[in-house]
Amino acid sequence: MRPADDLSGMDELYRDFILDHYRNPRNAGTLEAPDASCEDLNPLCGDRIRMDVKLHDGIIEDIRFQGRGCAISQASASLLTETVKGKTVAEVAALGKDDVLANLGIPISAARLKCALLGLSVLKRALKL
Amino acid sequence: MTATMPQAAVGASLSPAAVARIRADFPILQERPHGKPLIFLDSAASSQKPVQVIEAMDDYYRRYHANIHRGIYHISELATEAYEEARSAIARFIGSPCSAECIFVRNATEGINLVAYSWGRSNVRAGDVILLTEMEHHSNLVPWQMLAQEKGARLRFVPVTADGRLDMNRLDTLLDGARLFAFTAVSNTLGTINPVRELCLRARAAGAVSVVDACQAVPRMPVDVTQWQCDFAAFSSHKMLGPTGIGVLWGRKDLLDAMPPFLTGGGMINVVRYDRTTFADVPARFEAGTPAIAEAVGLGAAVAYLTAVGMERVARYEHELAALALEKLRGIGQVVVYGPGIEHRTGVISITVGDIHAHDLASILDREGICVRAGHHCNQPLMEKLGVPATTRASFYLYNTPDEIDALIAGLEKAKRIFKLT
Incomplete structure (x- = not known):
């Protein structure tokens, strides 16, 4: 094993918690009878995410996601499900690019931005936002 | 390196000194991302472009x-001469008996669409079969899907075997x-070299016209359309050291002569009246509008460059690099390598x-200055x-080196460390 500084910034991007969310996604799976659901893919890379949401009085009571793709897209979606659980639809509507990037806390290049934002875009479409 | 060479690579290849000279012709190789x-x-x-192509344009x-x-x-006479000389150079490069059989198009995609629209719409009828293979690039699949839908024709596919080759038993x-068999000469994803001549001959024996996607073949091996016995072949300039924006559709003269125009307008006509038009002979009939003249000149220079190096040597050298990488x-x-063994493949290697x-792997390699492709390769x-x-x-x-393969391997090892794989 070489020292971490040999990894030239890539250890920044693929931090332990990113790899953890990639390999052990939170809220993984589907819901039996979701109130809202959407599946979409990024045609450029084939990353695919499905979001199922259970709503109660405008609050996200439960959420599940299923997907396949790169570590960034899958970890970002996993983190997002943790963020939005218990939040109102209006609060989700207010979430944007900066919130997702702050959540990830890693440097995302322009080429990978779409990967990071796929989860939020699918969730918003599911909620018709 | 020579000690591990397979039989197919025996013969003149490119020496390290020759590769060093070639590399010096490619200004972009001085960049340091x-x-x-x-x-x-x-x-x-x-592909990247040698200074000879850039300077010609x-x-x-x-x-x-x-x-x-x-x-x-x-x-204008000079420009016309250069444009037509590029056409002749390409004809010689691919063994075409007549330069009028080489039509300048935007790229191979447009070449295949030209066949699908012009030949396809006048020859394919309801119930006809269009045969493709399971390893086609989207550019040699979608145009035929569109044609089949429009005409009520049926698509069939030659299966790909577990080792990434065409299942010839079912052919x-x-x-x-x-009515038509469209297939790639070399898989852009698996690197498989298909037996083009045999496929063309069997298509002809069955009464089908053959369309060869030659995009990955023309840049990296000697190609002779007469030896192939194909009816159409399409390829792009930008994959063979030439500029973007131009490609070639080669077609058998008797087929082209009988085909209606694809795009219409200036440059492709004989006589135009307000109510009717007669069309020019091939190739002009299929080159409507002002063509990509500078790009044709650049492609001509690319063909001259490859000819000077020698396509046999390019093919052997690339095969050596592929063997070394494998x-x-x-x-x-x-590491999982997709595709056939070295004896059936060229220097295109897909892995997981x-x-x-x-995409994560490509991002990590990018930081090492290594450019690879990640995704579905237009092969969903x-x-x-x-x-x-x-x-x-x-x-x-031809400009890659064994050292660069070592760098790739080191990059993959690093990616494994970052992802904590053993």
Whole structure:
């Protein structure tokens, strides 16, 4: 094993918690009878995410996601499900690019931005936002 | 390196000194992305350009740019001559008996669409079979889907075997009733070299017209359309050291002569009245509007460059690099290589590494200055069949070196460390 500084910034991007969310996604799976659901893919890379949401009085009571793709897209979606659980639809509507990037806390290049934002875009479409 | 060479690579290849001279012709190889030397392993997507090509286009724009054909002045004559000389050079390069059989198009995609629209719409009828293979690039699949939908024709596919080759046992059955057989000479994803001549001959015996996607073949091996016995072949300039924006559709003269125009307008007519038009002979009939003149000049220079190096040598050298890469990849745990053994493949290698997604792998390699392709390679149905969402593809060309393969291997090892794979 070489020292971490040999990894030239890539250890920044693929931090332990990113790899953890990639390999052990939170809220993984589907819901039996979701109130809202959407599946979409990024045609450029084939990353695919499905979001199922259970709503109660405008609050996200439960959420599940299923997907396949790169570590960034899958970890970002996993983190997002943790963020939005218990939040109102209006609060989700207010979430944007900066919130997702702050959540990830890693440097995302322009080429990978779409990967990071796929989860939020699918969730918003599911909620018709 | 020579000690591990397979039989197919015996013969004159490129010496390290020859490769060093070639590399000196490619200005982009001096670039240092992320402070590292540029290691370009994505030539199957688009190759880099030697200074000879760049200068030929520059010279055209500086000294003799003018619209071609019908210009009654010196520089227009020069431009016309250069444009037509490029056509002749390509004809010689691919063994075409007649330069009028080489039609300049935008790229191979447009060439295939030309056949689908012009030949396809006048020859394919309801119930006819269009035979493709499971390893086609979207550009040699979608135009035929559109044609089949429009005409009520049926699509069939030659299966790909577990080792990434065409299942030849099924071919004659599948060709039964086929009007057209479109297939790639070399798979852009698996690197498989298909037996083009045999496929063309069996298509002809079954009464089907053959359309060869020659995009990955013309840049990297000697191609002779007469020896292939194909009816149409399409390829792009930008994959063979030439500029973007131009490609070639080669077609058998008797077929082209009988085909209606594809795009219409200036330059492709004989006589135009307000209510009717007669069309020019081939190739002009299929080259509506002002063509990509500078690009044709650049492609001519690319063909001259490849001819000077020698396509046999290019093919052998690339095969050596592929053999070396395959051998080294076998030494890394959790690497899966897709496609056939070295005896049936060229220098296009698709891999996956453990559970590292192709885009993550490509991002990590990018930081090492290594350019690879990650994704479905315009081959979504084949990816489904392989059961992977995406692969990482390295492709080699005449300017790559064994050292660059070592760098790729080191990059893969680093990616494994970052992803904590053993």
